[in-house]
Every structure is written in structure tokens, then in C-alpha cells.
Amino acid sequence: MNRNNEQYMPTTYGSPLRQKRGYPYPKQMTSRQTTLRTNNFTTETNNDDNNVDTTPRPLPPVITNPAYLQGYLRTKIGKFMKVNFLLGTGTFIDKDGILKEVGVDHIVLRDIKTGEDVIGDLYSIKFVEIPD
Template identity: 45%
Template sequence: MKNFFVPYYNTDDCYPHERIDPNRAIPEVLYQNGTARPLEAPITPTTQPQAVTLESTEYLNGYLRTKIGEKVRVEFLIGTGTLVDKFGELLSVGANYITIRQAETGNVVACDFFTIKFISFYY
């Protein structure tokens, strides 16, 4: 028995029945739930909130970037119950790490971002 491919030529299901005219004026009112209400301000960069990205202060990376140069104490959870802390100046913040200049030795240490549990800032 042979299998035959039968193409589907009925395009009424995937194309609108009414053609959109690009030269048509934009309506002054928007109909919602059967009632007319005026259109709100157009969507522009100044009327819409900023997109939330990894550089935004809503994420820890973005917040820590605002604290570069501050004295910090960062506590890390190692394993299931061991807390290790590092104290020094916050130098940089990457996607998955931070760097701290340690106060005791002056050495720069890179720290894993995903084991950070607490960060204290000292002014």
C-alpha cells in the first residue's frame, strides 16, 4: 500500500478574510468588551518601563555593580553547613563571580557567585 501526500490548499483557515490596509487611519478609540474607550499613549521608550535585565538592580549582579569599591563581607555556603566569609573591597562583578581585594593580605580573590548567601556592606 502506497502512502500519498495530499497537500492542504484551503487557506481560509490561516489567512484573515479581511485584508489589512496599511494606509488606513488608526482609530481614535479602542473597543474593549463592547465599550469604547480612548486610546492610551502610544508605546514609546519613554512611556514604557525599562526591561528587566541582568544589569538591572532587581538582580543581585546589578545591585552589586552599584557597590563596587565598597568594603564588603561576603559569606559563602560550602557544602551543606559550612559558612566561609571573605572581607575586603569589592572590585568587580561578573556574570557568575565577584572579585574582592582581601583586607588582610591585599590579594585579589575571585569568588563563585552561586554559593554567596549573605553580603554585608561597611561604609
């Protein structure tokens, strides 16, 4: 029986069941796929060796456009900076280090004293001081 271009097979109860024909959306990532980000492009790779999609896709403009905080901070990767975070209603915390990475909602600073990475919430940043 063919109904809306899908094959159905009847059961003993009289209701049709759809035959399993694989995942209907091959472009969507499954749990075994990973995403690689290089420069301004995202590449999806499939670890199953079938349906490999290596088409570069541009990153969202919030990350690449310097009119946004994320885009501007990406132009300062590798520079020393002091970042002021607001926690709650009146608590400021200062973190300083070398900017290592900028994500959609976070930044990564490398602490120059300990060498550890410090990840901070982008939405709680209030001031960023970048000395010359």
C-alpha cells in the same frame, strides 16, 4: 552547477563537494577575536584586521539591572564588604574585602590585608554585609 545559491563541483566519485568560500557567519567570534567590556556595552574586536565589528552591544540585564544580585553589587564596586559563602550543606566561609569586579557568575574581592584578589562563586553567596 548551482544548487541553492552555493557552488558545487563534482568529484571523480560522482558526489558533489561544496567549494570553500570562507566562514559563513562573520558576526561570530573566532578563536583570534577578543571581547572588550566597558561600562554597559560589549565590543567585539577582530585581530585579523578584516571584518572588524565594533558595534557596542548592551550587557544582559542580569548584570545591569539592580533588581538582580549582580546588578546591585555592581553599584557597590569600590566599597568594603563581608561576604558569606555556603560550601556544601553546612559550611560557611566568610570573606571580606573591597569589591573590585562583578561578573555573571563570580565576584572579585581585594583582600585589604594581603592585597590579593579573591574570586568567589556568585551562586554560593548567602549573605553580603556592607557597612556604612
